[in-house]
Amino acid sequence: MLVKDCILSAPGKAILHGEHAVVHGKVALAVSVNLRTYLRIKATTDGKVCINLPNINTFLCWDVTELKSLVPDPCGNKEEGKLLNAELVKCLREFAGITNGNLDTSNMATLAFLYIYISMFGSSELPSLMVTVWSELPTGAGLGSSAAFSVCLAAALLCASGAISPPLRESEHTARWCQEDLELINSWAFQGEMIIHGNPSGVDNAVGTWGGMLRFLSGKIIPLSRVPLLRILLTNTKVPRSTKVLVAGVKDKINKFPTIMTPVLDSVDAISNTCEKVLSEMTHEPITGEHYKILEELIDINQHHLNVMGVGHPALDTLCRVTLARGLHSKLTGAGGGGCGITLLRPEDEDKEMTELCGLSGASGLAAVKYES
Numbered sequence: 079m080l081v082k083d084c085i086l087s088a089p090g091k092a093i094l095h096g097e098h099a100v101v102h103g104k105v106a107l108a109v110s111v112n113l114r115t116y117l118r119i120k121a122t123t124d125g126k127v128c129i130n131l132p133n134i135n136t137f138l139c140w141d142v143t144e145l146k147s148l149v150p151d152p153c154g155n156k157e158e159g160k161l162l163n164a165e166l167v168k169c170l171r172e173f174a175g176i177t178n179g180n181l182d183t184s185n186m187a188t189l190a191f192l193y194i195y196i197s198m199f200g201s202s203e204l205p206s207l208m209v210t211v212w213s214e215l216p217t218g219a220g221l222g223s224s225a226a227f228s229v230c231l232a233a234a235l236l237c238a239s240g241a242i243s244p245p246l247r248e249s250e251h252t253a254r255w256c257q258e259d260l261e262l263i264n265s266w267a268f269q270g271e272m273i274i275h276g277n278p279s280g281v282d283n284a285v286g287t288w289g290g291m292l293r294f295l296s297g298k299i300i301p302l303s304r305v306p307l308l309r310i311l312l313t314n315t316k317v318p319r320s321t322k323v324l325v326a327g328v329k330d331k332i333n334k335f336p337t338i339m340t341p342v343l344d345s346v347d348a349i350s351n352t353c354e355k356v357l358s359e360m361t362h363e364p365i366t367g368e369h370y371k372i373l374e375e376l377i378d379i380n381q382h383h384l385n386v387m388g389v390g391h392p393a394l395d396t397l398c399r400v401t402l403a404r405g406l407h408s409k410l411t412g413a414g415g416g417g418c419g420i421t422l423l424r425p426e427d428e429d430k431e432m433t434e435l436c437g438l439s440g441a442s443g444l445a446a447v448k449y450e451s
């Protein structure tokens with residue numbers, strides 16, 4: 079079986095409000111950012127499956143025949159109601175020598191690739207191929223690098239398997255898939271996220287798949303097409319952390335203090351809903367300082383809630399303090415525990431001011447981003 083060569087890309091995301099709470103059935107508002115992950119898939123004839131992941135210093139090859147022995151028995155497939163085939167995950171862990179608590183960057187990415195590749199091609203012939211993934215996104219910093227990776231893998235392997243067609247026509251430089259194909263890509267990407275995250279809500283892969291700004295609630299995705307242009311500064315604290323560990327920590331806290339944590343999650347839900355309402359008002363009436371004031375207060379309240387959930391970090395506190403000293407409001411974005419923060423800029427904030435802030439807060443090359451639609 080010879081797969082078709084293709085190159086594709088998916089964006090990262092920033093969560094405005096609702097991270098963590100969204101895992102527990104609350105609303106999240108998220109938006110794609112103009113930093114992307116790219117994937118190239120190439121058919122090969124050497125009977126090997128290779129992955130080249132330069133961002134995480136991973137280059138691995140397996141013989142197709144070796145991988146064939148891992149294909150699960152179709153009769154003993156997924157347990158009822160479970161999205162992942164636990165037997166296949168266990169088998170792949172053993173094959174790759176990855177123990178259960180191991181969160182190594184390379185291992186997680188390899189496991190996600192092998193899981194999707196074998197699940198997708200297992201019932202037919204395993205193709206010989208080379209997959210290269212590279213990204214503009216910082217890995218493990220709250221901007222959805224795992225989701226962009228999973229979305230690219232899902233789309234490329236679905237294309238290679240013939241389940242969906244590459245959407246490009248002769249004259250086009252770029253193109254998107256139809257809604258039905260996007261839903262299929264999203265569902266496979268969610269499986270990749272399950273391997274990497276453990277218990278993802280699905281918001282990150284939804285943004286990686288559809289882009290733009292969306293409201294996400296318990297798997298329901300509502301694109302928000304009418305939103306004002308907001309300028310948001312992204313700051314990478316460069317403190318490493320793992321989404322899987324942070325999500326598990328919040329779950330433990332909720333289990334330990336249900337009556338204390340439930341109101342916090344409800345409050346985050348109300349913050350997302352209020353933010354959505356204000357954003358909608360900003361598209362219908364003249365934008366005033368009062369709109370910005372509410373958005374800023376919501377950011378402050380949510381950041382406090384995220385600290386209560388235990389996903390803050392001193393470097394994020396520094397970001398909030400440094401920006402507040404200049405009248406700007408910040409919160410963490412994504413899983414927290416380090417990683418990136420977002421700062422809402424007002425239209426009158428000069429670019430000069432932003433440059434100064436980047437220096438002060440130790441930001442990486444990431445700059446203010448616009449909504450990407």
Ligand SMILES: Nc1ncnc2c1ncn2[C@@H]1O[C@H](COP(=O)(O)OP(=O)(O)OP(=O)(O)O)[C@@H](O)[C@H]1O
Binds near residue numbers: 217
């Ligand atoms: N460019 C990449 N190449 C290969 N694997 C990647 C790449 N980017 C991310 N990954 C995989 O995703 C993992 C990081 O995912 P994690 O969910 O912890 O962070 P994130 O997605 O950047 O942040 P968040 O989930 O908070 O948005 C890495 O350990 C790696 O397995």
Ligand SMILES: C[C@@](O)(CCO)CC(=O)[O-]
Binds near residue numbers: 096097100281
């Ligand atoms: C922390 C979290 O809410 C967002 C990570 O970007 C996890 C998830 O929704 O899967």
Ligand SMILES: [Mg+2]
Binds near residue numbers: 222224225282321
């Ligand atoms: Mg992630």
